[in-house]
Amino acid sequence: MSFEVPGKILEEYTVRNNRLGLVEFGDTCRPIFLDLVPDAKIGDYVRVHVGFATERVGAEEALREYKALQTSGHMQTVELDMEAEEALPATTRRQKQR
Amino acid sequence: MVVPEEFVTMAQTYRVLSGLDPQQLRKLLPIAQDRKFSNGEVIFREGDKSSFFHLIVSGEVALEETAGNRPVRVQTLHPGDAMGWSALSEDARTHFQARTLSPVTTVAFPGARIREACNLDPAMGYAFLKQLLELVTERLDATRMQLAGRSGNTHPAPAH
Numbered sequence: 686m687s688f689e690v691p692g693k694i695l696e697e698y699t700v701r702n703n704r705l706g707l708v709e710f711g712d713t714c715r716p717i718f719l720d721l722v723p724d725a726k727i728g729d730y731v732r733v734h735v736g737f738a739t740e741r742v743g744a745e746e747a748l749r750e751y752k753a754l755q756t757s758g759h760m761q762t763v764e765l766d767m768e769a770e771e772a773l774p775a776t777t778r779r780q781k782q783r
Numbered sequence: 784m785v786v787p788e789e790f791v792t793m794a795q796t797y798r799v800l801s802g803l804d805p806q807q808l809r810k811l812l813p814i815a816q817d818r819k820f821s822n823g824e825v826i827f828r829e830g831d832k833s834s835f836f837h838l839i840v841s842g843e844v845a846l847e848e849t850a851g852n853r854p855v856r857v858q859t860l861h862p863g864d865a866m867g868w869s870a871l872s873e874d875a876r877t878h879f880q881a882r883t884l885s886p887v888t889t890v891a892f893p894g895a896r897i898r899e900a901c902n903l904d905p906a907m908g909y910a911f912l913k914q915l916l917e918l919v920t921e922r923l924d925a926t927r928m929q930l931a932g933r934s935g936n937t938h939p940a941p942a943h
Binding site: 686687698699700701703705707716718720721723734735736737739 | 784786787789790791793794797800801805808809812813815816817840888890
């Protein structure tokens with residue numbers, strides 16, 4: 686699962702030797718591996734490729750990217766990606782509840 | 784701290800990749816792609832030259848033998864399973880047909896790129912293949928248990 690825009694880390698857990706986080710993308714949250722971004726903490730933004738956070742992104746840059754997508758009308762790209770994940774079992778998806 | 788089930792599932796599904804150390808993972812991830820298939824879609828046919836090695840993230844896939852008049856299901860693959868092994872060796876062809884039984888998402892690696900990455904960094908290649916071997920062993924054990932169940936032998940010898 687890859688995303689057009691960076692996601693925000695909301696929660697953090699350790700499973701076996703892996704660090705995972707609940708990451709928010711638009712209005713949906715997903716579990717994402719955080720092993721490649723050891724400095725990232727709750728509240729930080731990360732870029733995600735095939736389920737792994739690959740780099741930290743500054744909050745300003747992340748928000749700028751969200752805004753650019755919204756302005757260009759491509760925010761749907763993110764949503765389409767979410768639709769592509771519909772096949773995921775319910776346990777791996779979590780709608781934003783806040 | 785109680786870990787929600789979805790995180791445990793995620794770790795189990797991605798165990799082939801998440802078992803690598805960060806340096807090794809950084810070399811493999813750039814060649815990985817998200818792929819998605821609709822219900823009933825044939826991912827590859829028996830005898831095809833295998834282009835992609837897949838790790839199943841969601842959904843179910845039937846591996847089928849297609850030599851006869853009708854495809855015969857050999858195995859059902861689930862999230863966390865791998866398919867398209869032949870992509871890991873040059874010029875190999877697939878032994879079965881893979882057909883989805885539901886919408887399926889995978890993390891896919893182009894065979895040529897993954898072979899190249901393993902050749903460039905044999906330590907990473909070894910670690911990756913070791914993770915895969917554990918997966919194959921698990922799968923083999925599960926198949927043996929299934930066969931033993933059918934034949935009434937409840938104590939089959941382990942596959943390793």
